[in-house]
Amino acid sequence: MPRELVESIGAEILMKLLFFLKKYNVIKYRNKIMDIKPYNLIDEMLLNISKDIKPLYYVEPINSNEQKQRFLEGKIKNPEFQYRELEYNPREIEQKLNFIKIPKDEIGAIFQEKKDEILLENKIVLSRGNQDIVREATIALYGIPSNELVA
Incomplete structure (x- = not known):
């Protein structure tokens, strides 16, 4: 409606x-x-x-660069993301x-x-x-x- x-x-x-x-x-x-x-x-x-x-703030992983690098180097298959503590x-x-x-x-x-x-x-x-x-x-x-x- x-x-x-x-x-x-x-x-x-x-x-x-x-x-x-x-x-x-x-x-x-x-x-x-x-x-x-x-x-x-x-x-x-x-x-x-x-x-x-603040969905975008809380859903964005704080370790995305590190996980991306490890993935591209073939060290991991699935990234394990960490997120901000909820306030x-x-x-x-x-x-x-x-x-x-x-x-x-x-x-x-x-x-x-x-x-x-x-x-x-x-x-x-x-x-x-x-x-x-x-x-x-x-x-x-x-x-x-x-x-x-x-x-």
Whole structure:
């Protein structure tokens, strides 16, 4: 639903809508007055929870150059990567995200998609070193590249 919404109204209009949600407490939507304080609260909670998750920072091996060199020299067949220590508790992030209840409407769908994205990023960081789980979560998050892109 959110991607369909973005495609139908455009990303720029959607961003203006989200800015509007931040600024005001009520809006008129489909001839109904809606209290948007819950959406502002959800947005704030998602932002606060997601700020510690830095997937690219945590997934990048700290010994990649050494492992690459050893692989190229034929000393190893499969690199054994080491990763940065986590500065947050991924299980706690997951619990906080699962606690957030999001309305099941068009605006709520936008926030639900963001919540799902944060959960997937957290899963990727938590599962570093497990290529099957990381691959599955990455595909769910970003999709599969086209054959043209891979070629």
